[in-house]
Amino acid sequence: MSTKTDxxxxxxxxxxxxxxxxxxAIHNIDSFVNKNGMHTNALFAFHGMMSKxxxxxxxxxxxxxxxxxxxxxxxxFFGEYKGGRQSTPSEFREQMPxxxxxxxxxxxxxxxxxxxxxxxxxxxxxxxxxxxxxxxxIISGDKDLTxxxxxxxxxxxxxxxxxxxxxxxxxxxxxxxxxxPDQIIDxxxxxxxxxxxxxGVTGIGEKTALKLLHEYGSVENLYDQIDxxxxxxxxxxxINDKENxxxxxxxxxxxxxxxxxxxxxxxxxxxxxxxxxxNFYKDMNFNTFMSNLLAxxxxxxxxxxxxxxxxxxxxxxxxxxxADYFPTASKADGxxxxxxxxxxxxxxxDIVQVAWTNGExxxxxxxxxxxxxxxxxxxxxxxxxKVVFDAKRTMVMLDYVDxxxxxxxxxxxxxxxxxTARDNSNDLAEVAREFDIEDLSYDESVYGKxxxxxxxxxxxxxxxxxxxxxxxxxxxxxxxxxxxxxNQMDDLYQEMELPLALVLAKLEILGITVDKSQLEAMQVEFxxxxxxxxxxxxxxxxxxxxxxxxKQLGVILFEEMGLPVIKKTKTxxxxxxxVLEKLAGEAPIIDLILNYRQLSKLQSTYVEGLQDYxxxxxxxxxxxxxTLTSTGRLSSADPNLQNIPIRSEEGRAIRxxxxxxxxxxxxxxxxxxxIELRVxxxxxxxxxxxxxxxxxxxxxxSTAMKVYGVTEDQVTPNMRRNAKAVNFGIVYGISDYGLSQxxxxxxxxxxxFIDTYLENYPGVQAYMKDVVEQAKEDGYVETLFKRRxxxxxxxxxxxxxxxxxxxxxxxxPIQGTAADIxxxxxxxxxxxxxxxxxxxxxxxxxxxxxxxxxxxxxIDDLEKLVTQIMGEAAQLDVPLxxxxxxxxxxxxxx
DNA sequence: GGCTTCACG
DNA sequence: ACGTACGTGAAGCCC
Numbered sequence: 020m021s022t023k024t025d026x027x028x029x030x031x032x033x034x035x036x037x038x039x040x041x042x043x044a045i046h047n048i049d050s051f052v053n054k055n056g057m058h059t060n061a062l063f064a065f066h067g068m069m070s071k072x073x074x075x076x077x078x079x080x081x082x083x084x085x086x087x088x089x090x091x092x093x094x095x096f097f098g099e100y101k102g103g104r105q106s107t108p109s110e111f112r113e114q115m116p117x118x119x120x121x122x123x124x125x126x127x128x129x130x131x132x133x134x135x136x137x138x139x140x141x142x143x144x145x146x147x148x149x150x151x152x153x154x155x156x157i158i159s160g161d162k163d164l165t166x167x168x169x170x171x172x173x174x175x176x177x178x179x180x181x182x183x184x185x186x187x188x189x190x191x192x193x194x195x196x197x198x199x200p201d202q203i204i205d206x207x208x209x210x211x212x213x214x215x216x217x218x219g220v221t222g223i224g225e226k227t228a229l230k231l232l233h234e235y236g237s238v239e240n241l242y243d244q245i246d247x248x249x250x251x252x253x254x255x256x257x258i259n260d261k262e263n264x265x266x267x268x269x270x271x272x273x274x275x276x277x278x279x280x281x282x283x284x285x286x287x288x289x290x291x292x293x294x295x296x297x298n299f300y301k302d303m304n305f306n307t308f309m310s311n312l313l314a315x316x317x318x319x320x321x322x323x324x325x326x327x328x329x330x331x332x333x334x335x336x337x338x339x340x341x342a343d344y345f346p347t348a349s350k351a352d353g354x355x356x357x358x359x360x361x362x363x364x365x366x367x368x369d370i371v372q373v374a375w376t377n378g379e380x381x382x383x384x385x386x387x388x389x390x391x392x393x394x395x396x397x398x399x400x401x402x403x404x405k406v407v408f409d410a411k412r413t414m415v416m417l418d419y420v421d422x423x424x425x426x427x428x429x430x431x432x433x434x435x436x437x438x439t440a441r442d443n444s445n446d447l448a449e450v451a452r453e454f455d456i457e458d459l460s461y462d463e464s465v466y467g468k469x470x471x472x473x474x475x476x477x478x479x480x481x482x483x484x485x486x487x488x489x490x491x492x493x494x495x496x497x498x499x500x501x502x503x504x505x506n507q508m509d510d511l512y513q514e515m516e517l518p519l520a521l522v523l524a525k526l527e528i529l530g531i532t533v534d535k536s537q538l539e540a541m542q543v544e545f546x547x548x549x550x551x552x553x554x555x556x557x558x559x560x561x562x563x564x565x566x567x568x569x570k571q572l573g574v575i576l577f578e579e580m581g582l583p584v585i586k587k588t589k590t591x592x593x594x595x596x597x598v599l600e601k602l603a604g605e606a607p608i609i610d611l612i613l614n615y616r617q618l619s620k621l622q623s624t625y626v627e628g629l630q631d632y633x634x635x636x637x638x639x640x641x642x643x644x645x646t647l648t649s650t651g652r653l654s655s656a657d658p659n660l661q662n663i664p665i666r667s668e669e670g671r672a673i674r675x676x677x678x679x680x681x682x683x684x685x686x687x688x689x690x691x692x693x694i695e696l697r698v699x700x701x702x703x704x705x706x707x708x709x710x711x712x713x714x715x716x717x718x719x720x721s722t723a724m725k726v727y728g729v730t731e732d733q734v735t736p737n738m739r740r741n742a743k744a745v746n747f748g749i750v751y752g753i754s755d756y757g758l759s760q761x762x763x764x765x766x767x768x769x770x771x772f773i774d775t776y777l778e779n780y781p782g783v784q785a786y787m788k789d790v791v792e793q794a795k796e797d798g799y800v801e802t803l804f805k806r807r808x809x810x811x812x813x814x815x816x817x818x819x820x821x822x823x824x825x826x827x828x829x830x831x832p833i834q835g836t837a838a839d840i841x842x843x844x845x846x847x848x849x850x851x852x853x854x855x856x857x858x859x860x861x862x863x864x865x866x867x868x869x870x871x872x873x874x875x876x877x878i879d880d881l882e883k884l885v886t887q888i889m890g891e892a893a894q895l896d897v898p899l900x901x902x903x904x905x906x907x908x909x910x911x912x913x
Numbered sequence: 914g915g916c917t918t919c920a921c922g
Numbered sequence: 923a924c925g926t927a928c929g930t931g932a933a934g935c936c937c
Contacts, residue, residue, distance in 0.1 A: 628933075652929060866921085
């Protein structure tokens with residue numbers, strides 16, 4: 020006797036329908052092209068769907084059925100069957116031969132049968148197996164297949180695209196439509212099917228067809244009893260179209276006894292063939308799948324099998340180092356050096372191996388080699404140029420082992436970031452593939468990921484990998500340099516980003532001192548309040564629950580307490596702050612939850628979270644990522660020091676823990692005032708906006724005066740607040756919806772605001788229009804300093820996707836130019852501090868703000884210097900204004 | 914690992 | 923008709 024758990028599972032795919040839907044699931048098809056110029060979008064979507072389903076269903080048997088061609092047994096008795104369809108687009112046609120290549124690699128059988136459609140193969144196989152022994156799942160994009168649902172046969176039909184499926188069982192069909200699966204064909208008989216081009220009865224759609232079936236059961240029964248039907252237009256139609264109904268039913272019926280030559284024994288699911296799949300990914304340029312596959316299949320050697328050898332010398336210890344292993348003469352394009360570590364956060368992980376070249380040979384060896392004098396001479400000598408992958412990371416790691424590093428002429432990570440401004444991978448192999456260099460494995464495939472990450476058992480695998488990195492770096496350098504030049508990005512690269520990497524390395528190495536006892540005291544205080552709030556919340560709710568669970572909270576608020584649902588998320592009720600604020604008057608629990616949420620965020624992320632990052636030196640060493648954002652901003656992680664609270668007083672108190680590293684020093688902070696709006700005033704050339712800044716007016720008040728048509732003293736705080744929101748909206752690439760959400764006003768009101776604004780600032784209006792048009796033409800937008808962001812989605816057919824790209828086109832030059840300006844200021848400030856002989860250190864950058872620590876004695880000099888350098892970092896048509904503050908802690912520097 | 918929420922500019 | 927403000931990172935929940 021078989022039990023349910025050891026039942027076998029057969030999954031049958033309607034290949035023709037799914038492949039076609041896959042093609043239409045991805046709209047911006049021109050971003051899916053392989054190196055031969057062939058489109059790959061349908062294959063991509065089909066691949067995603069197949070792997071998801073195979074993973075989910077874990078079939079023992081599987082088959083993809085294909086339509087055999089234009090003529091089938093159905094066209095024999097109805098010539099127009101599936102007639103009138105548009106011809107297959109050539110972009111789809113070219114992909115068709117590769118579906119079976121993919122299926123072979125997936126280990127899934129496929130089959131087609133002359134004169135029959137995919138449905139008939141599926142119907143026949145589904146009914147041929149013993150229901151006691153097999154569960155069957157049918158996957159299709161065609162609802163007609165739901166007629167095959169049985170107690171052991173589930174039919175899944177694609178909803179949107181091919182990723183979402185809707186399941187049909189006899190029970191669910193009964194519930195939704197009140198009929199059995201067999202009656203689906205009666206329904207189709209009455210309705211017809213416009214996509215398959217067969218007619219049905221005039222005037223009858225799904226609703227009426229179901230009503231008639233509830234009464235008569237089947238098409239045949241209906242016509243047997245039609246004489247008893249009372250006279251109506253509908254009866255007349257039914258009689259006139261009787262032949263259509265009978266024919267359509269016949270066409271809709273899926274054959275369950277077709278001469279299929281395959282039996283269940285022929286179609287076991289064999290599972291992935293890694294090698295075949297790898298070749299397929301290679302042909303299609305599916306690089307991410309390739310790395311994923313390698314990561315979980317542990318078969319890195321597959322990829323390397325047809326790679327040319329990279330020769331290298333392994334140096335096992337310092338004793339084996341020879342003098343000529345290091346370059347002595349300088350060379351303009353430098354020598355590649357690479358230090359490997361296995362953790363993203365290089366502040367708490369060690370170098371495991373190093374690799375370098377002397378211009379002729381490649382060498383690999385353990386980190387101890389670095390301590391050799393000859394190695395230190397090579398790395399520390401600024402006259403001997405080096406090319407690296409991630410200069411900042413390299414410098415920081417070397418600093419931890421007291422090795423000086425100088426003479427970086429090229430950082431291929433930064434170069435590739437400037438050129439592609441997307442994939443922010445820190446994996447050299449991924450960067451290399453952007454430039455069609457493919458003979459380097461992904462780090463993940465060599466070292467693994469998650470808990471399994473580590474040095475490979477066969478150390479030679481790692482040595483080869485590192486030697487290849489050196490090889491690849493030199494080739495990348497050769498590819499990147501000319502492209503930077505062609506894009507006129509030399510200055511951006513040489514004068515801004517490369518020197519900035521060194522400034523950031525210094526800042527990260529230095530770190531910022533954090534007073535742990537301050538955080539510990541706050542932790543106790545906050546915990547007391549949180550415990551109290553928790554009890555109060557339980558009391559209001561009537562029982563205990565996890566206040567941190569939005570799901571549980573949703574049930575309490577909207578089901579148990581019956582509060583009105585304001586917004587839903589994909590997965591349930593939204594309990595976000597703006598929703599709760601709208602409910603504030605409804606029940607006392609709301610305010611308690613808002614308080615709890617705020618405090619619990621501060622507690623877990625900052626008060627507790629930051630303590631885990633304090634090193635033995637009493638400092639936090641965050642990473643300022645230079646090659647991540649799509650606009651050119653920096654980002655900070657492990658921990659993020661760019662989002663330390665300031666807006667609420669409770670949160671702001673956390674800044675009391677950030678202190679100078681020495682007695683009699685202060686924290687000194689300088690920030691740009693309205694830098695993004697000033698940048699907008701400059702690049703749009705809008706005379707009103709420029710006048711406001713040139714006259715040192717309050718920009719939001721000035722905007723309010725224009726938009727409301729009032730004088731300065733008539734501007735109310737509310738008017739200023741609205742004007743401020745509009746100004747922000749403008750910078751973000753305004754939409755009436757966004758503004759209406761932000762200000763909690765209606766969309767028409769928001770639209771009116773925007774229209775009035777744009778009428779008053781015609782230069783801004785023209786900029787918004789021009790920048791999008793220009794970007795459509797060029798394919799990218801750029802900042803004042805020639806940083807680029809490519810925006811292929813500007814041509815997307817999908818409204819949302821396209822609108823998003825349009826807002827990016829408006830926002831990126833503004834946000835990006837502001838980012839450029841502060842980067843210039845950082846580089847110049849670093850030099851100026853040195854030149855002036857000041858001890859002050861740069862500690863943090865927070866987008867429009869620089870935070871320093873400095874001896875009290877230097878405060879006046881520092882203020883003069885920073886005001887000048889930040890203010891003159893760029894020459895705009897409006898002044899750049901800088902405001903500075905200082906105090907004993909970051910909290911007091913306000 | 915995806916989703917939701919919330920901290921910052 | 924479409925259904926979102928721009929750019930980030932981290933925590934907790936829940937599958």
